[in-house]
Amino acid sequence: MQLVVNTLVLAATYALIACGYVLVYRVSRVLNLAHGELMMLGGYLLLTTASLFAGRPLLAVAVALLLSLGLGLLVYVVLMRHFTGESVLAAVLVTIALGILLRGLAILLWTAQLQYPLVALGWQNPALSLGGGAVISAAGLLTLAAVAVVYGGLLLFLRYTPWGIRMRAAGENPLLAAQRGVALPQVLALAWGLATLSGGLAGMLLACDSGIDGTAVIVGLKAFPVALVGGLDSLSGALVGALLVAAAEVLAIAYLDPLVSDVVPFFVLLAMLLLRPWGLFGRREAFERV
Amino acid sequence: MVLLQVEKLEVVYHQVLTAVQGVSLAVRQGQIVALLGTNGAGKTTTLRAVSGFIGLDDARVTAGRILYRGEDIHGLPPHAVARRGVVLVPERDKVFESLTVLENLEVARRCPHQEARRLYDLVFTFFPQLAAVRHRQAGYLSGGERQMLAIASALLCRPQLLLVDELSLGLAPRLVQALMAQLQAIRRELDLTVLLVEQNAAAALAVADYGYVMENGRVVLDGEPSRLRAHPDIREFYLGHGEQQTRRSYRDVKQYRRRRRWYG
Amino acid sequence: MAYASGYFKTSYGAELALVETRLQWAALAALGLGLGLFPLLASPFALDLANQVLLAVIGAVALMLLTGYAGQISLGHAGLLAAGAFTTGILAEEAGAPFWLTVPASGAVGAVLGLVFGLPSLRLKGLYLAVSTLALHFIVAFLGSEYETRHGFSTGILLDSPRLGPVVLDDARLWYGLLLAVAAAVFLFSRNLLRTRTGRAWIALRDRDVVAAALGIPVAAAKLSAFVVSSVLTALAGCLFAYYRGFVSIEAFSLFTTIEYVAMLIIGGLGSLLGAVLGAVFVVTFPYLIDLAVDLLPVPARLSTYVFAVKYAAFGLIMLLFLLLEPEGLLGIWRRVRDYFVLWPFRYRPLAGRS
Numbered sequence A: 001m002q003l004v005v006n007t008l009v010l011a012a013t014y015a016l017i018a019c020g021y022v023l024v025y026r027v028s029r030v031l032n033l034a035h036g037e038l039m040m041l042g043g044y045l046l047l048t049t050a051s052l053f054a055g056r057p058l059l060a061v062a063v064a065l066l067l068s069l070g071l072g073l074l075v076y077v078v079l080m081r082h083f084t085g086e087s088v089l090a091a092v093l094v095t096i097a098l099g100i101l102l103r104g105l106a107i108l109l110w111t112a113q114l115q116y117p118l119v120a121l122g123w124q125n126p127a128l129s130l131g132g133g134a135v136i137s138a139a140g141l142l143t144l145a146a147v148a149v150v151y152g153g154l155l156l157f158l159r160y161t162p163w164g165i166r167m168r169a170a171g172e173n174p175l176l177a178a179q180r181g182v183a184l185p186q187v188l189a190l191a192w193g194l195a196t197l198s199g200g201l202a203g204m205l206l207a208c209d210s211g212i213d214g215t216a217v218i219v220g221l222k223a224f225p226v227a228l229v230g231g232l233d234s235l236s237g238a239l240v241g242a243l244l245v246a247a248a249e250v251l252a253i254a255y256l257d258p259l260v261s262d263v264v265p266f267f268v269l270l271a272m273l274l275l276r277p278w279g280l281f282g283r284r285e286a287f288e289r290v
Numbered sequence B: 001m002v003l004l005q006v007e008k009l010e011v012v013y014h015q016v017l018t019a020v021q022g023v024s025l026a027v028r029q030g031q032i033v034a035l036l037g038t039n040g041a042g043k044t045t046t047l048r049a050v051s052g053f054i055g056l057d058d059a060r061v062t063a064g065r066i067l068y069r070g071e072d073i074h075g076l077p078p079h080a081v082a083r084r085g086v087v088l089v090p091e092r093d094k095v096f097e098s099l100t101v102l103e104n105l106e107v108a109r110r111c112p113h114q115e116a117r118r119l120y121d122l123v124f125t126f127f128p129q130l131a132a133v134r135h136r137q138a139g140y141l142s143g144g145e146r147q148m149l150a151i152a153s154a155l156l157c158r159p160q161l162l163l164v165d166e167l168s169l170g171l172a173p174r175l176v177q178a179l180m181a182q183l184q185a186i187r188r189e190l191d192l193t194v195l196l197v198e199q200n201a202a203a204a205l206a207v208a209d210y211g212y213v214m215e216n217g218r219v220v221l222d223g224e225p226s227r228l229r230a231h232p233d234i235r236e237f238y239l240g241h242g243e244q245q246t247r248r249s250y251r252d253v254k255q256y257r258r259r260r261r262w263y264g
Numbered sequence C: 001m002a003y004a005s006g007y008f009k010t011s012y013g014a015e016l017a018l019v020e021t022r023l024q025w026a027a028l029a030a031l032g033l034g035l036g037l038f039p040l041l042a043s044p045f046a047l048d049l050a051n052q053v054l055l056a057v058i059g060a061v062a063l064m065l066l067t068g069y070a071g072q073i074s075l076g077h078a079g080l081l082a083a084g085a086f087t088t089g090i091l092a093e094e095a096g097a098p099f100w101l102t103v104p105a106s107g108a109v110g111a112v113l114g115l116v117f118g119l120p121s122l123r124l125k126g127l128y129l130a131v132s133t134l135a136l137h138f139i140v141a142f143l144g145s146e147y148e149t150r151h152g153f154s155t156g157i158l159l160d161s162p163r164l165g166p167v168v169l170d171d172a173r174l175w176y177g178l179l180l181a182v183a184a185a186v187f188l189f190s191r192n193l194l195r196t197r198t199g200r201a202w203i204a205l206r207d208r209d210v211v212a213a214a215l216g217i218p219v220a221a222a223k224l225s226a227f228v229v230s231s232v233l234t235a236l237a238g239c240l241f242a243y244y245r246g247f248v249s250i251e252a253f254s255l256f257t258t259i260e261y262v263a264m265l266i267i268g269g270l271g272s273l274l275g276a277v278l279g280a281v282f283v284v285t286f287p288y289l290i291d292l293a294v295d296l297l298p299v300p301a302r303l304s305t306y307v308f309a310v311k312y313a314a315f316g317l318i319m320l321l322f323l324l325l326e327p328e329g330l331l332g333i334w335r336r337v338r339d340y341f342v343l344w345p346f347r348y349r350p351l352a353g354r355s
């Protein structure tokens, strides 16, 4: 029972992070390897706003979320804008470089110690009993709720709103979208903003659950196989991928060796790449265009 | 009034292949202008240069000007050109295959709902077949239905100048006739100007007010449709009324050689 | 100037020659002399730095063959270095194997791993290939750390200085000689390899794999051979690295190491062996330059307690700047400067002959 709960919470964390990878990839065909760092910055931003707006935790969270959104927009406008239409490799290398830069800056700005924004917010993270001896932390429960909200919101957004439809169109055929009057820079900036926002939210929840330091990046990196297993351009695929990878990881920790946990996602990834490289839910044509 | 004026346009692909070299043409307000030519003559490239390239195309306008209502629009991103009212119906990849028909139209919509409703009604009366499949994914449409959808979604952008690349591509001859007729009707309804690229010269010249013939990236002939239709070379190579069986290609025509020296 | 200002080749032999002008021979001789005299004059610190640069040169040239010439993106470079180092460490620790045995053993492991890393490339391209090599990196790293913990070497495996006949390699100068010889050999080997059928097949593959296949190049074999050659050289670099350090630990082969090597290629200039060398020099000396700057400049206390973070950030920034402003890297800058002087008062080469 506890294993199921653990799997669900871990899957929720991965899914929340993975949807950032999917959003950016789907619209711009760029693999954002700085997503882990952007997610970590979300946690750190919450740390800062929590001490800035001491006593008004909700305001602190809201401001941190806004800053995350802004950060994503900034990354696009300052950097990635120059790489639309360039070779995929160059864009990926840029995100790698950006990740290193951000990692260094995060340590300089927030030191390398493990810190707990929850303390600054003045909130608790009690363990809630679920019956049957299973417990779930409040932050874990919140993560599950956040996944439901974010994925539900994103799916509705992409399906029904004009901006969402434009985003899908631009992802499928950027030239035609532009010829139909869709401003690609705006759509791409929005995708980066939303991706960083959801990633930042994941970072904040992670920071609330287990504190934040540089190792958060590893979680972000492990969420990337999740996105790929589901198929890099499918949101619902990311959900399934998250469940799959999280289950494999939780089982490996329980029955094999806790040390394995860091590589399990990559084993799953490799198996997937060999069997069905376009992912569980990805479109094969999209894969072959890469 | 001259709506679109292309002057000595030169387009280079991948920095090596000059697909269009010094094309000049003019489109007057309210006209239908036909652009004819053999395969690979550079017609598509000309239209795409007018509507704007994006980085992925690796194509550049290296010389010349593209004036729309007196403003040089060359170098503007495609969405800016589209928002000025110059809208292209492309030759390939003309619909978003993973989107439904309605969503395809929605991508192009840029006006408030009130006016969009009128446009939707309009395109669905022009293309009743589309209305029947409005919830289907465009990837599952037939070639002809795609063509209709492409034109419909271009109309949703509220164009003033419509650039149509290969209206008849993959369509049944009867359908082409009907589409040409519809195009004229649409033009009257929406007060459109049309630049039409066409392989079916007879159909195009039947509706056009003026025509240009391209060859090897250059304009080699232009004139009123009646004049073009009467021209012996056009009769032979585009309309299929050959009189002298010895001349096999446009290149062998004296007329063309003379023009070539003139332009080259 | 030591460079020809245009394309003056009149025979096939001249086309094949590695060195074009007499002045270039002179410049090469001077370079050789300088490199030879260096250990006699340098401080221990500078010597250690030079050795690190030479090690990096071997690894960077290996990666350049794979990524810069054959066009196969790999993010598993650190994993291959680790494989070489661990093969050495394990053989020396468990079996007491000597130097002349561990070196070929590392190479062999490198070859096998090259095949493993290369197999996905038969099916995957670009981004997906990069991702699969990344996954392999993590798996190799995991195996390494697993070995360390299982066998009680949680801080790493210690290695004795290797013995070459009667000589014990425990002096930085001796190491300098060995590494210089190996690096030069690897460089020349690669330079020559690129002129063979195999090398040309790689370049064709990089430029357009479909066309390469149409030209009758066995694409699968060419891809695999690129992976194998590159991995063997990389594993050798890993082996030498382990001996030079006297110490093997998985900590030294993180993802960051891979990124450093990729950065060498970008900063040096993709698609050129000389670029790999320049990049290696730059990336290895860069952190020491930062140290110097932090020592010399009056920086806030926070910056000096977290020097490693400063290095991180500066490194990322430099990489970004190169990607944004100078995609051809240091070599591109060098070429522009050189052409300016060689061709002055003209601006273009009459015929693009050399690259």
Ligand SMILES: Nc1ncnc2c1ncn2[C@@H]1O[C@H](COP(=O)(O)OP(=O)(O)OP(=O)(O)O)[C@@H](O)[C@H]1O
Residues within 6 Å of the ligand: B013, B014, B017, B018, B019, B037, B038, B039, B040, B041, B042, B043, B044, B045, B046, B057, B091
């Ligand atoms: N994306 C591209 N990259 C390189 N060359 C291209 C590209 N598109 C077209 N060309 C070349 O440019 C020339 C003109 O092509 P274009 O598509 O404009 O011809 P077209 O007149 O539209 O022909 P068709 O009637 O067959 O459609 C051709 O020689 C073609 O090979």
Ligand SMILES: [Mg+2]
Residues within 6 Å of the ligand: B043, B044, B045, B091, B165
């Ligand atoms: Mg065409």
